[in-house]
Amino acid sequence: MSEVTRILNQIEAGDAAAASELLPLVYAELRRLAGHKMQHEIAGHTLQPTALVHEAFLRLVGGNGADKWDNRGHFFSAAAESMRRILIENARRRKSLKRGGDRDRYEILDDDAVIDSQNVDELLDLDAALSKLANEEPELAKLVELRYFAGLSVDQSAQVLGVSPRTVKRNWAFARAWLGRELHLEEDA
Amino acid sequence: MAIDQEKSIFFEALDIDSSSERDAYVEQACEGDANLHVAVVKLLREHERLNNPIDQPLVAGSLSTAPFEERASPSPIRHSLGAMIGPYMLMEQIGEGGFGLVFVANQQSPVRRQVALKIIKPGLESQEVLARFAAERQALAMMDHENIARVFDAGVTDSGQPYFAMELVRGVPLIEFCDNHKLDVYERLQLFISICNAVQHAHQKGIIHRDLKPTNVLVTLQDGRPVPKVIDFGIAKAIGYKLTDNTIYTRFAAMMGTPAYMSPEQAEMSNVDVDTRSDIYSLGVLLYELLTGSTPFTTARLNSVGFDELRRIIREEDPLRPSMRFSTLRSDLATTVSDNRRLEPTTLRSFMKGDLDWIVIKSLDKDRNRRYPSAAALSEDVSRFLHQQPVEARPPSTFYRFSKFARRNKVILSTASLIAAALILGTGVSIWQARVAFDALHRARDAEGKANQAREDLEDFTEKLKQANVLLASGRAYADTGDWSNAHQAYVEAVRLQPRYFYVWMERGALYARLGLWEMAGDDYSKALDLGCPVDGIEFLGVPQLFFYSGDLEAFRQISGAIKKSNNGSVDTKMRSQLVGDLPAEAAAQIAAAADQLIEDRLSPQPGPRRSITRMPLGAMLYIAGWAHLRAGHHDLAIDRLERSYSDTPNWGGRGISFPLLAIAYDQAGRSEDARQAFEQSEILLDAWLKESNEHLHGAPPMPWFDWIEYLMHHREASQLLTGESPNIAAQLAEQKMRAKGAIE
Numbered sequence: 001m002s003e004v005t006r007i008l009n010q011i012e013a014g015d016a017a018a019a020s021e022l023l024p025l026v027y028a029e030l031r032r033l034a035g036h037k038m039q040h041e042i043a044g045h046t047l048q049p050t051a052l053v054h055e056a057f058l059r060l061v062g063g064n065g066a067d068k069w070d071n072r073g074h075f076f077s078a079a080a081e082s083m084r085r086i087l088i089e090n091a092r093r094r095k096s097l098k099r100g101g102d103r104d105r106y107e108i109l110d111d112d113a114v115i116d117s118q119n120v121d122e123l124l125d126l127d128a129a130l131s132k133l134a135n136e137e138p139e140l141a142k143l144v145e146l147r148y149f150a151g152l153s154v155d156q157s158a159q160v161l162g163v164s165p166r167t168v169k170r171n172w173a174f175a176r177a178w179l180g181r182e183l184h185l186e187e188d189a
Numbered sequence: 190m191a192i193d194q195e196k197s198i199f200f201e202a203l204d205i206d207s208s209s210e211r212d213a214y215v216e217q218a219c220e221g222d223a224n225l226h227v228a229v230v231k232l233l234r235e236h237e238r239l240n241n242p243i244d245q246p247l248v249a250g251s252l253s254t255a256p257f258e259e260r261a262s263p264s265p266i267r268h269s270l271g272a273m274i275g276p277y278m279l280m281e282q283i284g285e286g287g288f289g290l291v292f293v294a295n296q297q298s299p300v301r302r303q304v305a306l307k308i309i310k311p312g313l314e315s316q317e318v319l320a321r322f323a324a325e326r327q328a329l330a331m332m333d334h335e336n337i338a339r340v341f342d343a344g345v346t347d348s349g350q351p352y353f354a355m356e357l358v359r360g361v362p363l364i365e366f367c368d369n370h371k372l373d374v375y376e377r378l379q380l381f382i383s384i385c386n387a388v389q390h391a392h393q394k395g396i397i398h399r400d401l402k403p404t405n406v407l408v409t410l411q412d413g414r415p416v417p418k419v420i421d422f423g424i425a426k427a428i429g430y431k432l433t434d435n436t437i438y439t440r441f442a443a444m445m446g447t448p449a450y451m452s453p454e455q456a457e458m459s460n461v462d463v464d465t466r467s468d469i470y471s472l473g474v475l476l477y478e479l480l481t482g483s484t485p486f487t488t489a490r491l492n493s494v495g496f497d498e499l500r501r502i503i504r505e506e507d508p509l510r511p512s513m514r515f516s517t518l519r520s521d522l523a524t525t526v527s528d529n530r531r532l533e534p535t536t537l538r539s540f541m542k543g544d545l546d547w548i549v550i551k552s553l554d555k556d557r558n559r560r561y562p563s564a565a566a567l568s569e570d571v572s573r574f575l576h577q578q579p580v581e582a583r584p585p586s587t588f589y590r591f592s593k594f595a596r597r598n599k600v601i602l603s604t605a606s607l608i609a610a611a612l613i614l615g616t617g618v619s620i621w622q623a624r625v626a627f628d629a630l631h632r633a634r635d636a637e638g639k640a641n642q643a644r645e646d647l648e649d650f651t652e653k654l655k656q657a658n659v660l661l662a663s664g665r666a667y668a669d670t671g672d673w674s675n676a677h678q679a680y681v682e683a684v685r686l687q688p689r690y691f692y693v694w695m696e697r698g699a700l701y702a703r704l705g706l707w708e709m710a711g712d713d714y715s716k717a718l719d720l721g722c723p724v725d726g727i728e729f730l731g732v733p734q735l736f737f738y739s740g741d742l743e744a745f746r747q748i749s750g751a752i753k754k755s756n757n758g759s760v761d762t763k764m765r766s767q768l769v770g771d772l773p774a775e776a777a778a779q780i781a782a783a784a785d786q787l788i789e790d791r792l793s794p795q796p797g798p799r800r801s802i803t804r805m806p807l808g809a810m811l812y813i814a815g816w817a818h819l820r821a822g823h824h825d826l827a828i829d830r831l832e833r834s835y836s837d838t839p840n841w842g843g844r845g846i847s848f849p850l851l852a853i854a855y856d857q858a859g860r861s862e863d864a865r866q867a868f869e870q871s872e873i874l875l876d877a878w879l880k881e882s883n884e885h886l887h888g889a890p891p892m893p894w895f896d897w898i899e900y901l902m903h904h905r906e907a908s909q910l911l912t913g914e915s916p917n918i919a920a921q922l923a924e925q926k927m928r929a930k931g932a933i934e
Contacts, residue, residue, distance in 0.1 A: 122242060125242075126242050126243065136192045137192060137196075144243060148243050153498070170200055170203070173199075173203060173236060174196055174199055174200070174232070175243075176235070176236070176241050176243055176244075177199065177232040177233070177235040177236040177241075178192075178195075178232060178235075179241070179242060179243055180235030180236075180238060180241045180242065181228075181231045181232055181235045183242050184235065
């Protein structure tokens with residue numbers, strides 16, 4: 001049994017503390033995969049976070065039938081959070097590099113290619129807005145992470161969050177509108 | 190908390206379709222709380238807005254989020270009837286599509302006429318749209334065809350929304366018309382031919398539609414005769430979804446509503462130009478829907494999956510042939526579909542089966558080079574069908590099918606393990622296997638009456654073969670991650686599905702061998718052999734040894750004989766299988782020379798073409814050379830090679846397996862003390878390996894299994910020679926087997 005499977009089983013058995021062990025493992029694997037992918041992909045290729053998350057799943061948990069989906073939910077939750085962190089870290093690094101001109105160009109890591117530089121500001125703004133949403137409605141913020149950063153479908157998100165697909169769709173509409181409002185505040189002013 | 194209130198009012202408001210009622214509700218629900226009212230109104234405005242930040246992907250393919258499937262809310266900016274838009278007076282709203290509203294409008298000048306005015310939703314840069322339209326305008330003006338609705342003009346409203354003025358067509362969308370009028374298949378095909386001709390006309394003028402779908406083909410009755418008109422030619426391009434654009438998803442949602450009609454190259458969203466052949470694909474989808482009542486990939490399915498998956502389906506999945514799709518319909522649906530075509534379900538199915546199937550499939554080919562080269566060619570083939578002449582479309586060839594399979598599985602193919610190489614061979618094998626089936630088909634074709642049966646058998650065969658291959662690929666992926674149980678399950682299922690396909694047996698046998706379950710592996714390999722599996726490939730490395738070791742000498746002789754006779758295949762497999770069992774000294778010397786040559790080539794490569802392209806590790810070469818020299822009686826050379834196989838190749842997976850042979854070589858050279866030491870070393874290693882296998886590897890061999898099985902053979906031989914007894918490891922071996930069996934359950 002893999003380390004991650006063991007932790008997932010512990011969480012399943014009610015050991016909430018185990019969840020804190022999960023995130024670092026998933027995070028490390030995703031980072032490694034992202035870096036590895038960028039080294040081996042043809043130049044100009046972009047990464048697909050969704051594919052990364054699923055590959056990480058196969059590596060860390062090993063695919064098994066849908067019967068264990070509940071159990072896997074924690075994995076995707078951790079993966080979505082990790083993916084968000086990785087992308088945000090990238091964005092921050094890009095931004096600071098940009099500010100420093102090409103002084104430290106050689107420091108650009110392989111996985112930096114994950115995002116287009118033109119999206120850096122948008123991404124950082126979104127991240128800030130999402131954190132704000134998380135303060136008020138953590139479940140909604142989680143949903144955005146799952147769908148936006150891990151690419152889960154409506155049905156998959158519903159299973160991970162333990163709600164109906166209808167609720168997911170409605171919550172998504174609200175979170176989307178809420179974030180949109182948050183990000184357009186300046187325009188309106 | 191405020192956000193709770195906002196949320197509940199927001200949700201309630203979403204359920205109200207009419208914008209005035211909605212506004213009234215929000216007003217009332219906020220109970221005079223002005224801040225709350227402003228907040229909710231803003232939320233609703235954001236809901237309407239097309240380009241929300243989280244609809245746009247950070248990274249290609251990462252999104253599946255824009256809620257376009259449930260978006261049917263009215264456009265935020267209303268256009269009241271009687272209002273003037275440029276020279277047009279809005280008279281009546283006649284439609285609301287994915288990208289905007291459609292009105293009947295009266296044009297006042299320069300000519301008085303009624304037009305259809307399409308007003309595009311906000312969110313698209315209107316200047317860009319106009320510029321692109323201007324570029325197309327000349328070409329659009331040159332289109333003159335009775336089955337094409339003309340586009341007259343484009344402009345921008347006061348609120349900055351682009352609009353298009355088009356010939357007004359009071360028609361019914363294609364599929365609806367056909368079903369309402371219960372057109373039979375011939376009538377539907379006649380309509381389809383007219384549509385093809387219209388598209389051909391446009392293509393000749395250099396205009397690609399890019400968004401052909403039933404709602405863009407309106408049918409009217411003229412003198413009791415149905416006349417289709419294709420609308421929106423040139424609009425898609427003017428609205429322009431630049432495929433690399435960030436906002437592609439937004440536009441995609443706005444444009445398509447449903448991706449069911451999108452060609453694979455459109456779904457690709459790369460820089461590949463979309464050309465006329467994309468329209469051919471969409472025509473294929475139309476034809477498919479005209480025949481079966483549903484699109485190749487159903488809208489329900491496409492809407493239920495994430496964006497990556499959606500694109501994958503469009504780009505990679507082969508749709509069911511129309512006749513097959515029809516036979517998978519629920520019986521009530523099938524009856525409706527047939528009723529609408531005025532045929533019995535069985536008649537309809539057999540009608541589609543064959544040529545019509547192939548016409549559709551050719552139009553829907555993922556590779557645009559293999560589609561009909563033009564709408565005219567497609568239209569001609571349909572005419573030929575109607576006139577009962579042979580059609581051009583043909584079932585794809587075997588090679589083509591399987592090369593497509595290989596292409597689809599590229600990712601798995603490149604997982605770069607030893608097994609990956611086997612898959613490539615496996616695909617070759619599949620081609621061979623399918624050839625057998627195709628030969629059968631050709632023979633059956635001679636007897637006209639049997640052709641259909643043979644075709645069905647073949648379809649069934651290839652379908653199962655495909656499924657089995659998918660299972661094998663997933664089995665390999667599981668095995669690579671050490672998930673033996675799921676790997677085993679996949680292989681077992683593959684064997685159940687396609688037991689006449691030797692490859693499934695061979696692969697499952699390889700899994701058993703990898704786990705050291707020699708008897709089970711032997712049974713599967715035997716089965717594969719019985720089915721005609723070629724044995725000289727790298728995937729048979731170790732198999733003769735396996736039979737030899739487990740005492741099945743009959744099978745051993747059969748397989749090693751076959752390997753010996755083969756003129757190509759893997760050097761590795763060949764050399765090592767010959768060295769097992771009795772071997773004349775001369776033959777052994779030949780192998781030794783060949784192995785030495787391999788070593789020389791590897792250590793001092795000569796410029797120019799390589800003589801051998803084996804990927805055998807150097808350690809294995811030295812070991813084989815040593816083993817062969819030993820059998821040939823060259824003790825000193827044997828000792829040299831075997832010692833080097835240990836000392837020179839620290840990274841070789843089988844490092845250490847030479848010790849028993851080395852002990853034998855020393856013994857034969859009269860160096861009994863060295864022999865004793867080498868054997869002792871082998872015993873220490875054996876002990877450590879067995880321990881590692883049982884404690885950490887679920888009983889699987891601690892090295893490549895073919896190295897392990899030879900090692901066990903050599904160690905037994907050395908033990909008998911030097912101590913007169915077989916090694917006492919039965920208990921550990923039994924434990925290995927038990928653990929390995931446990932791992933696959």
